[in-house]
Amino acid sequence: MSKVVLHVTMSxxxxxxxPDISVEHPMGRGGLRLHEWIFASDSDVDTVVSxxxxxxxxxxxxxxxxxxxxxxxxQDTPFPVPCxxxxxxxxxxxxxxxxxxxxLTGDVRGALRQAEAAAGGKDVTLMxxxxxxxxxxxxxxxxxxxxxxxxxxxxxxRLFDHLGTEHIELERTRVLTSPHVTHLRxxxxxxxxxxxxxxSLQGLGS
Amino acid sequence: MSKVVLHVTMSxxxxxxxPDISVEHPMGRGGLRLHEWIFASDSDVDTVVSxxxxxxxxxxxxxxxxxxxxxxxxQDTPFPVPCxxxxxxxxxxxxxxxxxxxxLTGDVRGALRQAEAAAGGKDVTLMxxxxxxxxxxxxxxxxxxxxxxxxxxxxxxRLFDHLGTEHIELERTRVLTSPHVTHLRxxxxxxxxxxxxxxSLQGLGS
Numbered sequence: 213m214s215k216v217v218l219h220v221t222m223s224x225x226x227x228x229x230x231p232d233i234s235v236e237h238p239m240g241r242g243g244l245r246l247h248e249w250i251f252a253s254d255s256d257v258d259t260v261v262s263x264x265x266x267x268x269x270x271x272x273x274x275x276x277x278x279x280x281x282x283x284x285x286x287q288d289t290p291f292p293v294p295c296x297x298x299x300x301x302x303x304x305x306x307x308x309x310x311x312x313x314x315x316l317t318g319d320v321r322g323a324l325r326q327a328e329a330a331a332g333g334k335d336v337t338l339m340x341x342x343x344x345x346x347x348x349x350x351x352x353x354x355x356x357x358x359x360x361x362x363x364x365x366x367x368x369x370r371l372f373d374h375l376g377t378e379h380i381e382l383e384r385t386r387v388l389t390s391p392h393v394t395h396l397r398x399x400x401x402x403x404x405x406x407x408x409x410x411x412s413l414q415g416l417g418s
Numbered sequence: 419m420s421k422v423v424l425h426v427t428m429s430x431x432x433x434x435x436x437p438d439i440s441v442e443h444p445m446g447r448g449g450l451r452l453h454e455w456i457f458a459s460d461s462d463v464d465t466v467v468s469x470x471x472x473x474x475x476x477x478x479x480x481x482x483x484x485x486x487x488x489x490x491x492x493q494d495t496p497f498p499v500p501c502x503x504x505x506x507x508x509x510x511x512x513x514x515x516x517x518x519x520x521x522l523t524g525d526v527r528g529a530l531r532q533a534e535a536a537a538g539g540k541d542v543t544l545m546x547x548x549x550x551x552x553x554x555x556x557x558x559x560x561x562x563x564x565x566x567x568x569x570x571x572x573x574x575x576r577l578f579d580h581l582g583t584e585h586i587e588l589e590r591t592r593v594l595t596s597p598h599v600t601h602l603r604x605x606x607x608x609x610x611x612x613x614x615x616x617x618s619l620q621g622l623g624s
Binding site: 224225226231242245348358360362363364365366367370371372373375376377378379380381382383384387389394396398 | 430431432437448451554564566568569570571572573576577578579581582583584585586587588589590593595600602604
């Protein structure tokens with residue numbers, strides 16, 4: 213069965229891009245700092261994690277904004293798989309070199325369903341903070357593969373924002389370190405209606 | 419020489435306490451979730467880290483708000499050392515069971531200087547997000563001993579906030595894992611005037 217996975221790098225103060233994201237600066241001003249680990253290429257751990265992401269991705273769901281600022285950089289799909297762009301303004305399918313962009317209206321649930329059908333049993337990878345937040349709120353995100361970059365950026369696009377006020381518990385499933393980042397992998401454990409705070413304290417004491 | 423160290427637990431989405439911090443809820447609503455690791459007492463790693471904090475602390479600097487909501491809980495000083503409370507409304511020194519609270523007006527630099535003089539060569543420990551942010555902005559925080567709790571809290575008191583727009587680079591000096599949290603320790607590397615983004619990219623390539 214496909215999992216829905218968010219692969220993302222975050223500064224220690226919670227930003228996944230700098231401010232003023234644009235076609236000129238798809239990672240926002242100063243945001244390329246976050247992706248240094250991908251391009252440094254001197255750490256086996258980083259290389260293995262990067263390859264895992266590519267190998268496990270069967271389809272991608274991204275937001276329209278991520279598409280708009282990203283497509284110029286990629287000059288292709290971000291991964292060589294079917295990609296689904298959630299948008300309010302639909303347009304016709306774009307066939308690129310190694311994959312395609314299909315534009316969908318509606319909610320994240322519908323987009324994930326279509327992506328899963330196209331993923332051939334591999335994972336559905338999410339791209340963009342907005343899509344990640346929508347999937348978390350809809351309790352449809354299964355795993356978070358997070359790189360923590362050792363920097364305080366001070367401003368930018370927050371990764372975990374607008375999540376509501378219920379605690380969402382995570383189970384850490386992996387910790388890997390490289391000279392550039394700390395790789396943390398989590399499984400998301402939705403409370404499914406239990407009140408925040410109290411239950412987790414009880415669970416821990418038993 | 420004393421180091422200035424922040425020991426703090428943060429949710430993965432960046433909160434060091436829940437919302438509505440008060441005497442009744444010193445960690446904010448739901449914020450006790452963050453300190454479960456301290457009270458679980460079933461992890462040697464957690465125990466070692468907790469003891470290190472106590473053993474290395476020679477003095478404490480805290481904000482008035484942290485004092486106001488904390489003193490009822492502690493019924494003493496938070497550590498058995500001289501504690502310095504930065505406040506706009508000075509009051510006379512309070513001698514507690516195992517230490518004392520001295521109330522200081524002025525800026526964080528002056529408070530840290532007094533704390534360092536009283537720390538007997540041990541570290542100065544900071545308590546509270548506001549004091550931590552002031553020390554970071556003044557480039558006076560040397561190390562961050564961070565516990566990342568595997569939870570998205572959604573709301574509360576942000577740890578790293580109001581830091582300005584310059585990147586502050588960190589050097590990760592330790593990673594320890596327990597079943598409850600991920601312990602990350604960082605040394606702060608202030609740029610001292612270099613522009614954000616560009617320099618770090620160059621440094622990495624060289």
